[in-house]
Amino acid sequence: xxxxxxxxxxxxxxxxxxxxxxxxxxxxxxxxxxxxxxxxxxxxxxxxxxxxxxxxxxxxxxxxxxxxxxxxxxxxxxxxxxxxxxxxxxxxxxxxxxxxxxxxxxxxxxxxxxxxxxxxxxxxxxxxxxxxxxxxxxxxxxxxxxxxxxxxxxxxxxxxxxxxxxxxxxxxxxxxxxxxxxxxxxxxxxxxxxxxxxxxxxxxxxxxxxxxxxxxxxxxxxxxxxxxxxxxxxxxxxxxxxxxxxxxxxxxxxxxxxxxxxxxxxxxxxxxxxxxxxxxxxxxxx
Numbered sequence: 661x662x663x664x665x666x667x668x669x670x671x672x673x674x675x676x677x678x679x680x681x682x683x684x685x686x687x688x689x690x691x692x693x694x695x696x697x698x699x700x701x702x703x704x705x706x707x708x709x710x711x712x713x714x715x716x717x718x719x720x721x722x723x724x725x726x727x728x729x730x731x732x733x734x735x736x737x738x739x740x741x742x743x744x745x746x747x748x749x750x751x752x753x754x755x756x757x758x759x760x761x762x763x764x765x766x767x768x769x770x771x772x773x774x775x776x777x778x779x780x781x782x783x784x785x786x787x788x789x790x791x792x793x794x795x796x797x798x799x800x801x802x803x804x805x806x807x808x809x810x811x812x813x814x815x816x817x818x819x820x821x822x823x824x825x826x827x828x829x830x831x832x833x834x835x836x837x838x839x840x841x842x843x844x845x846x847x848x849x850x851x852x853x854x855x856x857x858x859x860x861x862x863x864x865x866x867x868x869x870x871x872x873x874x875x876x877x878x879x880x881x882x883x884x885x886x887x888x889x890x891x892x893x894x895x896x897x898x899x900x901x902x903x904x905x906x907x908x909x910x911x912x913x914x915x916x917x918x919x920x921x922x923x924x925x926x927x928x929x930x931x932x933x934x935x936x937x938x939x940x941x942x943x944x945x946x
Contacts, residue, residue, distance in 0.1 A: 666726050672945065673776055674721035677769045680937035681714040681762065684929055687861035689911065691869075692918030693929050701924040705759050713752050713761035717769075720748025724770040728777025737774055738796040745770045764830055764876075764930040771796065771834055772934055776941050786946040789938070790837035797834040805831060817879045825883065829875040830927065838934065840871045845935040854904075862911060863900070864935060868928045869893035876926035885923060892917070 685707065690700040696707045724741045732740060748766055753759075775792040782788075805822045818829045833840065848867045852860040870893035877886045896910045918925070 664723070664726075666722055667729060669780060669945070670722050670725035670729070670777065673725035673773050673941065674718055676940045676944070677721040677773055677937055678714050678718055679940065680769070680933040681717070681765060682711070683861065683936050684933040685710050685714075687858055687865065689862075689915035690919075691862070691865060691911075691915050692924045693926065698919075701919050701922045705756070705761060709756055709759060710761055713756050713759075716751050716755040717748055717762060717766055719751070720744050720766065720770060721773050724773040725777045728774040728779075729781050734778070734792060734795040735798070737778065738771070738800075741770050741774050764927060765933050767830060768834070768838070768930055768934045769937060772838075772937055772941075776938075776945070780945060786942045787842075789941075790842050793834060794837040797831075800831050800835050801828045818875050821875050821878050825878065827873050827875065827878065829873065830930070832873075833931075838931070840868055840931055841935050841938060844868070844871060845931065846938055849935050849939055861932070863897075865925075865928060865932045866893045866896050866911070866914075868931045868935070869925050870897060872925070872928045872931060874925050874927035876924055881921070881923050885921070889918070889923065889925065 685694065686696055688695050688697060690698045692701040694700050694702055694705055694707060694710055699706050723744045727737060727740050727744065730737070730740070745766055748770070749763060752762055752766065771793060772789070775789045775796060778792050779786065779789045784792075805819065805828060815823070818831070821827050821829060828835075845864050845868050849860060849864040852863055855863075870890050872890075874886060874889070877889060892910075892914050896907065896914065899910060900907050917923070
């Protein structure tokens with residue numbers, strides 16, 4: 661049996677990562693996603709599938725955080741946690757019986773756990789997490805996407821989308837230091853004060869949806885659908901300060917549209933989880 665020596669701070673970082681997954685899960689209306697009262701646009705998963713999956717990721721999150729405290733270069737750190745992520749992914753699929761609940765979230769939050777730990781180790785400012793992430797993931801797209809057509813391998817959905825549309829998805833987000841989060845959603849989540857906590861989650865998710873090149877939507881529904889969803893999200897954000905009644909009505913309409921057309925903004929949901937995580941890390945660890 662493998663024995664691990666883990667610091668208290670790594671346990672804390674991992675707990676915040678799992679917490680962020682649970683928080684993302686509870687908002688209602690679901691906007692095409694799985695929540696406590698709806699399967700959204702999914703037929704093969706429900707709230708219990710997501711809870712089981714979230715719990716299964718405790719170990720890889722702890723190990724990614726602990727890796728951030730190791731004496732590794734940032735390039736070595738990313739390679740190290742990629743191996744952890746592969747093992748974590750296997751545990752997730754075993755737990756969910758092959759259903760992909762959190763593959764994207766594991767990728768993003770694994771990076772953020774490691775980067776947060778490294779930032780704490782270096783006694784840096786919270787915002788330097790973004791610089792650390794950029795250095796960790798530098799050249800990721802060229803290594804993993806731009807040579808795809810030279811290899812005979814089973815492609816992931818993200819890889820298929822890159823070959824079809826040239827969209828780099830979550831890899832691009834990571835390479836650029838998660839610009840949606842640091843430029844938009846972190847501020848929206850932290851400063852939201854109109855309504856309850858559920859309102860905060862919904863508002864932040866819609867804020868993300870207007871910017872996110874959501875590969876989950878693209879794979880299932882195509883580029884035109886993605887642009888339509890982005891426009892609808894943008895309209896809701898624009899009306900937020902104009903009319904509370906119209907704002908809520910448009911959220912209801914968007915939820916009906918997404919579920920009715922089998923659209924699930926899973927990529928945006930992953931960024932919401934990452935946003936919640938970084939907010940919590942900043943509040944509790946810096």
